[in-house]
Amino acid sequence: xxxxPIDCAPALPERFEDIEALEDVLSAPTAQLxxxxxxxxxxxxxxxxxxxxxPTLARLARRAAPAKRVVGVARFTDKALRARLESWGVxxxxxxxxxxxxxxxxxxxxxxxxxxxxxxxxxxxAADTWxxxxxxxxxxxxxxxxxxxxxxxxxxxxxxxxxAGGGATEKTAPSPPPGDYAWSCLARERLFEYxxxxxxxxxxxxxxxxxxxxxxxxxxxxxxxxxxxxxxxLATGHVNVIWQGDANAQALRALAHCTSPTSPLNVTGPETxxxxxxxxxxxxxxxxRPRFAGTESATAWLSDSTAARRLFGAPRxxxxxxxxxxxxxxxRDGASYDKPTRFEVRDGRF
Amino acid sequence: MDVLAPHTLPARLDDEAALExxxxxxxxxxxxxxxxxxxxxxxxxxxxxxxPTLARLAKRAAPDKRVIGVARFSQPEIRERLESWGVxxxxxxxxxxxxxxxxxxxxxxxxxxxxxxxxxxxEPLTWAMNxxxxxxxxxxxxxxxxxxxxxxxxxxxxxxxxxxxxxxTVCAPPGEYANSCIGRERAxxxxxxxxxxxxxxxxxxxxxxxxxxxxxxxxxxxxxxxxxxLATGHLSLIWQGDAGAQILRSLAHCATxxxxxxxTAPEIxxxxxxxxxxxxxxxVEPVFRNREAETAWVMDGAEAARLFGAPIxxxxxxxxxxxxxxxRGQPSYGRPTRYEVRDGRF
Numbered sequence: 219x220x221x222x223p224i225d226c227a228p229a230l231p232e233r234f235e236d237i238e239a240l241e242d243v244l245s246a247p248t249a250q251l252x253x254x255x256x257x258x259x260x261x262x263x264x265x266x267x268x269x270x271x272x273p274t275l276a277r278l279a280r281r282a283a284p285a286k287r288v289v290g291v292a293r294f295t296d297k298a299l300r301a302r303l304e305s306w307g308v309x310x311x312x313x314x315x316x317x318x319x320x321x322x323x324x325x326x327x328x329x330x331x332x333x334x335x336x337x338x339x340x341x342x343x344a345a346d347t348w349x350x351x352x353x354x355x356x357x358x359x360x361x362x363x364x365x366x367x368x369x370x371x372x373x374x375x376x377x378x379x380x381x382a383g384g385g386a387t388e389k390t391a392p393s394p395p396p397g398d399y400a401w402s403c404l405a406r407e408r409l410f411e412y413x414x415x416x417x418x419x420x421x422x423x424x425x426x427x428x429x430x431x432x433x434x435x436x437x438x439x440x441x442x443x444x445x446x447x448x449x450x451x452l453a454t455g456h457v458n459v460i461w462q463g464d465a466n467a468q469a470l471r472a473l474a475h476c477t478s479p480t481s482p483l484n485v486t487g488p489e490t491x492x493x494x495x496x497x498x499x500x501x502x503x504x505x506x507r508p509r510f511a512g513t514e515s516a517t518a519w520l521s522d523s524t525a526a527r528r529l530f531g532a533p534r535x536x537x538x539x540x541x542x543x544x545x546x547x548x549x550r551d552g553a554s555y556d557k558p559t560r561f562e563v564r565d566g567r568f
Numbered sequence: 569m570d571v572l573a574p575h576t577l578p579a580r581l582d583d584e585a586a587l588e589x590x591x592x593x594x595x596x597x598x599x600x601x602x603x604x605x606x607x608x609x610x611x612x613x614x615x616x617x618x619x620p621t622l623a624r625l626a627k628r629a630a631p632d633k634r635v636i637g638v639a640r641f642s643q644p645e646i647r648e649r650l651e652s653w654g655v656x657x658x659x660x661x662x663x664x665x666x667x668x669x670x671x672x673x674x675x676x677x678x679x680x681x682x683x684x685x686x687x688x689x690x691e692p693l694t695w696a697m698n699x700x701x702x703x704x705x706x707x708x709x710x711x712x713x714x715x716x717x718x719x720x721x722x723x724x725x726x727x728x729x730x731x732x733x734x735x736x737t738v739c740a741p742p743g744e745y746a747n748s749c750i751g752r753e754r755a756x757x758x759x760x761x762x763x764x765x766x767x768x769x770x771x772x773x774x775x776x777x778x779x780x781x782x783x784x785x786x787x788x789x790x791x792x793x794x795x796x797x798l799a800t801g802h803l804s805l806i807w808q809g810d811a812g813a814q815i816l817r818s819l820a821h822c823a824t825x826x827x828x829x830x831x832t833a834p835e836i837x838x839x840x841x842x843x844x845x846x847x848x849x850x851x852v853e854p855v856f857r858n859r860e861a862e863t864a865w866v867m868d869g870a871e872a873a874r875l876f877g878a879p880i881x882x883x884x885x886x887x888x889x890x891x892x893x894x895x896r897g898q899p900s901y902g903r904p905t906r907y908e909v910r911d912g913r914f
Binding site for chain 1: 665691692693694695696699700703724740741743744747748750751754755757758761
C-alpha cells in the first residue's frame with residue numbers, strides 16, 4: 219500500500235533527485251482530484267496501463283482514492299512494470315486488448331480510463347496501427363458499454379492551425395493532415411462516439427497535447443538537443459505542453475465530468491509555446507548557444523484548453539517550472555526513455 | 569443474349585429491364601473464372617446501387633453456385649427481386665456481431681457495404697460502417713476469400729497528366745469519408761495478417777449505370793442547359809457491368825496480404841469532353857463554369873487490364889447509351905454522385 223497520506227500535493231520541489239522523487243510528485247493527488255474521485259461510484263479500470271503515462275496515472279488514482287480498486291490492464295511484456303504497479307496497490311491483469319475473448323473476461327468496473335494506442339511505426343505497419351487505434355476502441359466501447367469511459371485521444375485529430383490563433387477549440391472540426399496515425403486517432407474517437415450513441419455510454423475524449431515527464435517529452439527532446447549542441451528543428455515552431463501529473467489528474471477528474479454522448483475535451487497547457495524560445499531558455503541555463511534547423515511554419519498542431527481550465531482550473535505545474543526541472547535533469551544526465559516525441563514531424567508519417 | 573461480348577452489345581438500352589438484363593449478362597471469361605472457383609458466393613451489403621446486378625450477374629454466370637445476398641433490406645422489393653433472380657437473401661445488420669456470426673460462411677465473399685453520403689453530420693456512423701463492419705466481417709469470414717470493394721477516394725488528388733494513381737501510390741485523401749475508407753482497407757489487411765485470409769481490395773472508379781452516375785449527371789445537365797462544373801475536370805469511370813464482372817473475377821486473384829486493385833476504364837475521362845460529346849448528340853452548346861484543376865481523383869487501370877483485358881463496354885458506347893436514355897426521359901435514381909466535391913466533405 220501507498221504510504222503517503224492524502225495531504226495532497228505538497229509544495230513543488232526545486233528539482234527531482236531521482237526517478238523515485240519524480241514519480242512521487244507525478245502521482246501526488248490534489249484535493250480536487252480526491253474530491254472528484256470521492257463523489258464517483260465504483261472502481262477504476264485503466265486499459266493500456268503499460269505506456270509512458272499509464273503507470274503514474276494508475277498510481278495517482280490509487281493515492282487519490284485508496285478505497286477504490288484500481289486495476290491496470292496491459293500485455294505487460296515488461297514484468298518489472300507489473301511488479302511496480304502491484305507494489306503501489308494497483309491490481310494488474312495481463313490482457314491483449316486485440317483479443318475480444320480476453321477483453322470480455324475483464325472485470326466490468328464502473329470507470330474506465332482508456333490509454334491504449336499506437337503511434338510510432340504507424341506508417342510501416344499501418345494495419346496494426348488501425349487495429350490498435352480503431353478496432354480496439356470499438357471492442358472496448360462494446361464490452362464496457364455500461365461503464366463511464368474516459369478515452370485518451372490526441373490534439374493530432376485537429377488540422378494544423380495558425381500559430382498566432384490560439385489553437386483549436388473542441389468546436390473546431392477535426393480534420394488532420396494526411397497520415398495513418400492521425401486519421402486512425404480520429405477513427406478511435408468516432409468509434410467511441412458511435413458506441414456511446416448506440417449504447418448511451420457516458421464518456422469523454424481527452425485530446426491531449428504533449429505530456430511532460432523528465433524522461434521523455436518535447437521539453438526533454440529540446441533540452442537534450444541544445445545540451446548536445448545538436449540543431450533544434452523549427453518546422454514545428456509552436457507546441458502546447460502540460461505536466462504529465464496534471465494531464466493524468468485532469469483525465470481522472472474527467473470521469474466525474476462525463477457526457478452522454480461522449481464529447482471531446484482538450485487537455486494541455488494554457489500557452490502556445492515557441493520551440494525557439496524553449497531552446498533559448500535551455501541554452502541560457504546551460505550556458506550554450508542553441509542551433510536551429512529550418513524556420514517556423516505558419517501553422518502547427520495547437521489546442522485551446524479553455525474548456526478544461528473552466529472545469530479543472532489551471533494546471534498545477536507552470537511551464538517555467540517544467541523548464542527548470544528539465545534543465546536540471548538534463549544537466550545531471552538524468553534517465554531518459556530514449557523515445558523521441560518526433561514533434562517536428564510535419565508529413566504525418568510516424 | 570446469353571454471353572456478353574463487344575460485338576453483341578445493343579445500339580440502345582430500351583428500358584430498365586433491358587438495362588438490368590445487360591448489366592447482369594456474363595462474359596465467357598467470367599463464366600470460366602467462376603467455374604474454376606470452388607464454393608458458393610456471399611454478397612455482403614447487396615442492396616446498394618451496384619449490389620443487385622452484381623449478385624444477379626454471379627448467379628447467371630454460375631447457376632450451380634449458391635449466391636447469397638446479405639443486407640438489412642429496408643426496401644423489401646429489392647429482396648423480392650433478388651429472390652426472383654435465384655439469389656438467396658438473408659436480412660442482417662452487419663454492425664451486429666452476433667448476426668454476422670450466424671451467417672452461412674461460403675468460400676467466397678464479395679464485401680460491398682459502405683457509407684458515404686450523410687457523413688458530414690453523422691461521422692461516427694460512417695466510421696462504424698466503413699471500419700467496424702469490415703473488422704467484424706473479416707473476423708467472421710476469416711476462412712473465406714474476401715473481395716472487398718474500396719474506392720478510388722483512398723488516393724490523394726494526383727496530376728491528371730500523370731495518368732492517375734497506381735496501386736502503389738501512397739493513400740492520402742482529404743476528409744472523413746475517404747479516410748474511413750482507408751480504415752476499411754486497413755481492417756481487412758489486419759485480419760488477413762492475423763488469420764491468413766486471402767483477399768483483394770477493389771479500388772473502384774465511378775460505376776456507370778443509366779439511372780445514376782457521372783455520365784447520367786453530365787448528360788442531364790447539358791440537356792437541361794445547366795452549367796457543368798469543371799473544377800473536377802477529370803474522372804475515372806467504368807461500366808457497372810464490367811465493374812461487377814471484374815470484382816467477381818477478382819475472387820480468382822486473391823492473396824494474403826490482400827493487395828489493392830484499381831478497377832476502372834483504361835482512360836481518364838475529361839468532363840469537358842464528355843459534356844461536348846453530349847452537347848453534340850443533343851445539339852446544344854454546353855455551359856461550363858470554373859476551370860479544370862491540374863489534379864483530380866483519377867487512377868490508372870493498367871493492372872486490371874492486364875488481369876482481365878479491357879472492359880467490354882467502351883466509354884464511347886456508354887456516352888451513346890446515356891445520351892439516348894436521357895433524351896427519352898428514362899428513369900433516374902435522383903442520387904447525385906457529387907463527383908464535383910473537392911474538399912472531401914460528403
